[in-house]
Amino acid sequence: xxxxxxxxxxxxxxLGYAFAADGIAVENLRCEYLVNPLGIDRAxxxxxxxxxxxxxxxxxxxxxxxxxxxxxxxxxxxxxxxDSKKTTGNVTNQIVYKGKPLxx
Numbered sequence: 407x408x409x410x411x412x413x414x415x416x417x418x419x420x421l422g423y424a425f426a427a428d429g430i431a432v433e434n435l436r437c438e439y440l441v442n443p444l445g446i447d448r449a450x451x452x453x454x455x456x457x458x459x460x461x462x463x464x465x466x467x468x469x470x471x472x473x474x475x476x477x478x479x480x481x482x483x484x485x486x487x488x489d490s491k492k493t494t495g496n497v498t499n500q501i502v503y504k505g506k507p508l509x510x
Contacts, residue, residue, distance in 0.1 A: 438452055445510075453471065453503060468493060470493065
């Protein structure tokens with residue numbers, strides 16, 4: 407469960423840094439359609455987020471999701487559970503978790 411709780415934080419960290427300079431905000435982070443879930447009954451939960459910008463023509467070209475067992479590891483850009491690596495594309499929903507098996 408702890409790993410799932412950090413999923414949203416890792417998503418915010420990895421996406422937030424990339425978009426801050428481009429004037430794009432990452433919002434509404436979700437795991438299985440829920441914001442900050444306390445428990446998920448799927449072995450491979452789906453992750454989603456939304457982007458917003460006050461400027462027209464801005465879009466996502468790639469993403470990277472980091473998942474770690476604690477926030478300190480994420481702060482150092484270290485993923486001990488899953489690193490999606492840079493993935494080219496504009497998809498922002500239903501990204502399937504493909505890391506180590508999650509423990510309750």
